[in-house]
Amino acid sequence: MPFKPVENPKCPKCGKSVYAAEERVAGGLKFHKMCFKCGMCNKLLDSTNCSEHEGELFCKVCHARKYGPKGYGFGGGAGCLSMDQGEHLTKSETEMVNHAVQETKAIAKAPEGEGCPRCGGYVYAAEQMLALGRSWHRGCFKCGECSKRLDSVNCCEGPDKDIYCKVCYGKRFGPKGYGYGQGGGALQSDISYANGEAPRTTVIDTAIIKAPAGQGCPRCGGVVYAAEQMLAKGREWHRKCFKCRDCTKTLDSVLACDGPDRDVYCKTCYGKKFGPHGYGFACGSGFLQTDGLTEEEISSFRPYYNPDTTSIKAPAGQGCPRCGGAVFAAEQQLAKGTMWHKKCFNCSDCHRPLDSVLACDGPDREIYCKACYGKKFGPKGFGYGHAPTLVSTHGESTISYPDTKPTTGFKAPKGQGCPRCGFVVYAAEQMISKNRIWHRRCFHCGECGRSLDSTNLNDGPDGDIYCRGCYGRKFGPHGVGFGMGAGTLTMA
Numbered sequence: 001m002p003f004k005p006v007e008n009p010k011c012p013k014c015g016k017s018v019y020a021a022e023e024r025v026a027g028g029l030k031f032h033k034m035c036f037k038c039g040m041c042n043k044l045l046d047s048t049n050c051s052e053h054e055g056e057l058f059c060k061v062c063h064a065r066k067y068g069p070k071g072y073g074f075g076g077g078a079g080c081l082s083m084d085q086g087e088h089l090t091k092s093e094t095e096m097v098n099h100a101v102q103e104t105k106a107i108a109k110a111p112e113g114e115g116c117p118r119c120g121g122y123v124y125a126a127e128q129m130l131a132l133g134r135s136w137h138r139g140c141f142k143c144g145e146c147s148k149r150l151d152s153v154n155c156c157e158g159p160d161k162d163i164y165c166k167v168c169y170g171k172r173f174g175p176k177g178y179g180y181g182q183g184g185g186a187l188q189s190d191i192s193y194a195n196g197e198a199p200r201t202t203v204i205d206t207a208i209i210k211a212p213a214g215q216g217c218p219r220c221g222g223v224v225y226a227a228e229q230m231l232a233k234g235r236e237w238h239r240k241c242f243k244c245r246d247c248t249k250t251l252d253s254v255l256a257c258d259g260p261d262r263d264v265y266c267k268t269c270y271g272k273k274f275g276p277h278g279y280g281f282a283c284g285s286g287f288l289q290t291d292g293l294t295e296e297e298i299s300s301f302r303p304y305y306n307p308d309t310t311s312i313k314a315p316a317g318q319g320c321p322r323c324g325g326a327v328f329a330a331e332q333q334l335a336k337g338t339m340w341h342k343k344c345f346n347c348s349d350c351h352r353p354l355d356s357v358l359a360c361d362g363p364d365r366e367i368y369c370k371a372c373y374g375k376k377f378g379p380k381g382f383g384y385g386h387a388p389t390l391v392s393t394h395g396e397s398t399i400s401y402p403d404t405k406p407t408t409g410f411k412a413p414k415g416q417g418c419p420r421c422g423f424v425v426y427a428a429e430q431m432i433s434k435n436r437i438w439h440r441r442c443f444h445c446g447e448c449g450r451s452l453d454s455t456n457l458n459d460g461p462d463g464d465i466y467c468r469g470c471y472g473r474k475f476g477p478h479g480v481g482f483g484m485g486a487g488t489l490t491m492a
Contacts, residue, residue: 009023009029009030011030011031011032011035012029012031012055012056013031013032013035013057014032014035014146016032018030018031018032024036026045026047026050026052026057027052027055029052029055031057032146034146034147034148036050036057037057038057038058038059038062039056039057039058039062040058040059040062040065040066041059041061041062043059045057045059051063053066053067107119107120107121107122108121108122109121109122110122110123116134116135116136116137116140117132117134117136117140117161117162118136118137118140119137119140121137123135123136123137127139129141129150129151131155131157131163132157132161132163136163141155141163142163143163143164143165143168144158144162144163144164144168145164145165145168145171145172146165146167146168148165148168150163150165154166156169158172158173159173208222209222209223210222210223211223211224216236217236217237217238217241218235218237218262218263219237219238219241219263220238220241222238224236224237224238228240230242230251230252230253231253232256232258232264233258233262235262237264242256242264243264244264244265244266244269245259245263245264245265245269246265246266246269246272246273247266247268247269249266251264251266255267257270259273259274260274311325312325312326313325313326314326314327319339320339320340320341320344321338321340321365321366322340322341322344323341323344325341327339327340327341331343333345333355333356334356335359335361335367336361336365338365340367345359345367346367347367347368347369347372348362348366348367348368348372349368349369349372349375349376350369350371350372352369354367354369358370360373362376362377363377410423410424411423411424412424412425417437418437418438418439418442419436419438419442419463419464420438420439420442420446421439421442423439425437425438425439429441431443433457433459433465434459438465443465444465445465445466445467445470446460446464446465446466446470447466447467447470447473447474448467448469448470450467452465452467456468458471460474460475461475
């Protein structure tokens with residue numbers, strides 16, 4: 001069945017097809033965007049100022065001039081009736097040159113071939129535009145088809161010695177054929193045909209033009225011309241023949257793989273056909289493939305191995321400390337100068353799998369996770385249950401000093417120990433204030449018991465330490481004004 005282009009509505013102003021991307025609707029008719037202007041003053045219109053009369057468009061002012069009421073009162077002020085019918089805005093046929101509307105003005109005519117190609121008048125330097133080797137008036141430098149103003153960027157010189165915008169040039173002189181309107185680069189067919197049918201394009205199948213043996217396309221044997229050639233391993237292919245032999249996927253220079261049979265494949269089919277095969281297919285990237293092989297072939301290629309290396313006993317003191325088996329390089333884990341199997345490298349108590357970060361070497365030559373190591377070999381005592389303090393796993397309470405004051409230990413000489421408890425203060429727990437050393441647990445306010453640090457510490461004249469509030473109440477100024485605001489004197 002011959003191709004028949006889709007019928008599109010015609011623009012009432014220029015008579016050409018109107019497509020959805022550029023249509024403007026008024027009075028049930030569809031116009032081009034550039035044709036949607038007043039028929040008298042050529043003002044571009046929109047839906048707010050458009051007036052339609054018998055298939056012709058006008059702005060509201062021109063519509064009132066031509067079809068509005070007339071009568072007494074012309075020139076008498078706003079709101080009066082007018083006799084102006086817009087005759088001064090109408091264009092005569094002689095003012096339309098190649099569909100480009102010219103303004104009516106007196107222009108001195110130049111000798112033939114020397115003036116503006118559109119109006120024939122003299123062109124002065126202040127208004128000249130250059131195209132086709134001739135000078136044009138700035139006002140005449142418009143598209144000969146749609147009257148769009150042009151410049152040096154969007155001007156196209158036509159073979160009829162006129163100038164056009166790029167769109168009109170393509171429609172008038174560009175290639176025509178099947179595919180018009182299907183996107184950038186498609187051939188155009190925006191012309192009228194006598195029988196209403198677009199001409200048929202002759203497609204030549206170059207595969208039927210056979211080349212000498214060994215010189216043509218390796219797949220079809222036809223001659224390969226430069227416009228359609230694809231290269232692979234020094235041979236030329238047709239673009240349509242450059243496909244994977246197995247799955248017929250279209251290839252390019254990135255996807256193509258040259259096979260040992262002098263054919264081309266995609267990467268997947270090449271791997272299935274010529275890649276390594278064996279145990280582990282479909283287990284993820286890097287595993288050997290077995291697609292295309294039978295189970296018998298796979299079994300014949302599969303080597304026998306003993307997965308349990310613990311059954312291979314090593315000499316005493318040289319194998320895995322846990323199972324005694326030989327440890328090979330592919331599965332070894334190191335801890336304290338000994339080599340372990342990867343599956344044996346777990347906590348001796350909770351059997352949690354370990355690595356070089358989590359493993360702790362115990363004094364019994366075993367390995368533990370950090371939690372089990374702390375429970376088994378870590379210190380026990382005051383602070384159980386307050387991480388990261390000492391822990392106890394025997395069930396009984398290990399809090400020796402529930403009132404935070406020690407009752408046992410070494411008493412310090414008078415004036416040298418902790419001022420609060422009198423016991424020796426070691427470097428790991430000392431806090432310093434006014435040249436005196438305190439236990440961290442004793443470093444609190446002597447009045448309210450609030451824990452202190454170097455930022456909120458106040459040394460009292462009685463040798464004790466206080467928080468700021470208690471220091472102010474105990475040693476601060478007292479007098480009239482208690483409770484009357486910040487900074488006032490207190491009687492506390």
